[in-house]
Amino acid sequence: MRVYVLPDDTGRRFVPRSSTALRRALKVVMSKVDSSPEAWEGKFLVAVDETVAEKSSGSDDAEDESLWYIFNTLEGPNPKVEDMKDPYGRRAMEDILFGQTSENGAGTDEYMGVAGLKTPLYPYQRRSAATMIQREVQPAQMLDPRLQVYRGPTGQEYYYDRLEGSLVREKRLYSEACGGMS
Numbered sequence: 001m002r003v004y005v006l007p008d009d010t011g012r013r014f015v016p017r018s019s020t021a022l023r024r025a026l027k028v029v030m031s032k033v034d035s036s037p038e039a040w041e042g043k044f045l046v047a048v049d050e051t052v053a054e055k056s057s058g059s060d061d062a063e064d065e066s067l068w069y070i071f072n073t074l075e076g077p078n079p080k081v082e083d084m085k086d087p088y089g090r091r092a093m094e095d096i097l098f099g100q101t102s103e104n105g106a107g108t109d110e111y112m113g114v115a116g117l118k119t120p121l122y123p124y125q126r127r128s129a130a131t132m133i134q135r136e137v138q139p140a141q142m143l144d145p146r147l148q149v150y151r152g153p154t155g156q157e158y159y160y161d162r163l164e165g166s167l168v169r170e171k172r173l174y175s176e177a178c179g180g181m182s
Contacts, residue, residue: 002040003033007158007169023165030160030167040153079130089137093130096121139175147172 005026008017081097084090099114099121113120121129143149147159147168160167 003029005167008166009168009170027162027165030162035150077127077131079127079134084134084138086137089133092133096130096133097126135176136178139178141173142176144172144174
């Protein structure tokens with residue numbers, strides 16, 4: 001059986017979306033739907049007695065990851081000076097990343113630190129501080145974390161909010177949290 005759902009951001013003027021009973025029903029249906037491409041093609045690779053939720057996209061597995069795993073697979077800070085549009089932010093990032101340099105005996109520049117700091121920063125400290133400046137001055141747009149990304153049979157993406165029971169076609173973006181500089 002295929003299930004077709006009219007997204008909440010389509011036809012709002014003509015179809016009321018305020019029914020809590022329909023929201024509850026949509027939550028139940030969406031929890032049972034297998035959105036894999038194999039299911040859309042009618043290919044079933046699991047036994048009949050297994051639940052569809054176990055075979056579906058695996059979004060529940062992501063919630064069960066340990067903090068140790070999350071911490072150890074986090075991407076390191078990667079500041080991009082060339083993406084900074086604000087000239088003052090760009091200058092601050094350059095100062096932190098490249099600091100003052102001095103010519104050493106080998107004819108290459110050596111990092112001497114940031115003006116005003118007594119000790120030079122380690123490379124990971126410089127990258128972290130530059131990333132905080134970048135996030136503070138120019139926060140990026142992120143997908144609302146409540147939304148799960150799904151793909152329909154044509155490959156079109158849609159977004160489902162499991163807690164609210166709403167399905168939308170358009171991304172809901174917001175500015176990410178600032179970097180903590182004050």
